[in-house]
Amino acid sequence: MSDQAFVTLATNDLYGKGALVLGTSLRKHKTTRQLVVLVSPQVSNNMRAVLGRVFDEIILVNVLDSKDSAHLAMIKRPELGVTFTKLHCWALTHYSKCIFMDADTLVLCNIDELFQREELSAAPDPGWPDCFNSGVFVYRPSIETYNELLQFSTTKGSFDGGDQGLLNSFFSNWATADINKHLPFIYNLSSVAIYSYLPAFKQYGADAKVVHFLGNVKPWNYTYDPTTRCVMRDSQDHSSVVHPEFLNMWWDAFTTSVSPLLIEHGISKEASPGKQEEEKLSEAVSQLSFTPPPPVASSEERRKKWEQGQADYMGVDSFENIQKKLDAYLN
Incomplete structure (x- = not known):
């Protein structure tokens, strides 16, 4: 199937x-x-050579940055402005249909059946x-769509x-127009969100096909012990919502x-040699995940966070705590 492709993007050697x-x-x-992998000029020549050992095609693209610091601050992810670079995937018109996958995803089984989708x-x-989450999506390359x-x-x-807000506005009828374009969650299982509905994860998690390591701490920010085949994490690591099984799978594949x-x-x-800036960025991001937990919020502050989709699922708003409150109320 030379006219169909999986496409991803690397904007630096870490994402490489x-x-x-x-x-x-x-x-x-x-x-x-x-x-196919799209690479920005920030990806080193050595990394491009390694990518060439795995990918059929490496395409150099210029960086597209939203430079929208105000909206990026709302999701506390200032680095996501460069995800606009993802739009270049629509310019790959030598392919009839593609599946874009973020570089922080991991495939757990063959997913070629996705090419049957539109x-x-x-x-x-x-x-x-x-x-929709823009970490995995089926699309048709088109210069017209690219320009639009x-x-x-x-x-x-x-x-x-970032790209997700843009693409959801552009494909604004996704939620209502055609249910066949709604991929099951198992094709883009968030490694962070599984704890927000743990019973469902226990019921359906074994059927997962693609894991997406959402959030600012990526698998490559952790330390891995190849002897024990386990990810080593600090006892105060608040990013522990990432399911350890998936992290271990990623590191096993990497090693x-x-x-x-x-x-x-x-x-x-x-x-990567000569990538000191990326090392510093990685270290800074990792340190962000080790900051002490914030003080207990007031009821009003918690309500606002719920409305903004920022519930403390691993703290006061955990499934266990909510269950206790419901039980106390019902009793």
Whole structure:
């Protein structure tokens, strides 16, 4: 199927590592489609050489940045402005149909059946199910659509400052027009949100096909012990909502298939030579996850956070605490 492809994006060497894990997971599960990675100029030549060992096509693209600091501040993700670069995927018109997958996703089985879906097919976002999550979506490359998206980004912008807000506004009828374009959650299972409905995860989690490591702390920000085959985390690591099983799967794939390629091309398995800025950024992001928990919020503050989709699922708003309150009320 040379006219269909899985497409991902790497904007630096750290996301290059994620793309390599994604690509090797697609290969492992014997996809019959082409693998394409879009890379920005910030990706080193050594990393591009390694990507060429896994992907069929490497395409250099210029960075598109929303520069929308106001909206990005609302989701506390200032780095997501460059995700507009993802729009270049619509310019791959030598393919008839593609599936875009973020570099922080991991494939758990063959998902070639997704090519039976039409544009724009995607899974609901766990934070607002009437929006789709743009980490995995089926689309048809088109220069017309590409130009319309660029124009839309200039005139309308994005309600979250990143590609997801833009794409949801552009494909605004996704929630209501065609249920066949709603992918099951198992094709884009958030590794963070599973704890917000733990009973469902216990019931259906084994059917997961794609795991998406949402949030500012990515798998490559952790330390992995290859002897115990376990991710090592600080006792005060508040990002522990990420299911350890999935983290271990990611690191197992990295250690087994990706790390040897990096070493072969002169890139250490810890970090890329000459990438000190990325190391500092990674360290800064990791430190953000170790900050002390905030003081107990008032009822009014908690209500506002619920309305904004920022409930403290691992703290006072955990399933266990909510269950206790319901039991006390019913009794």
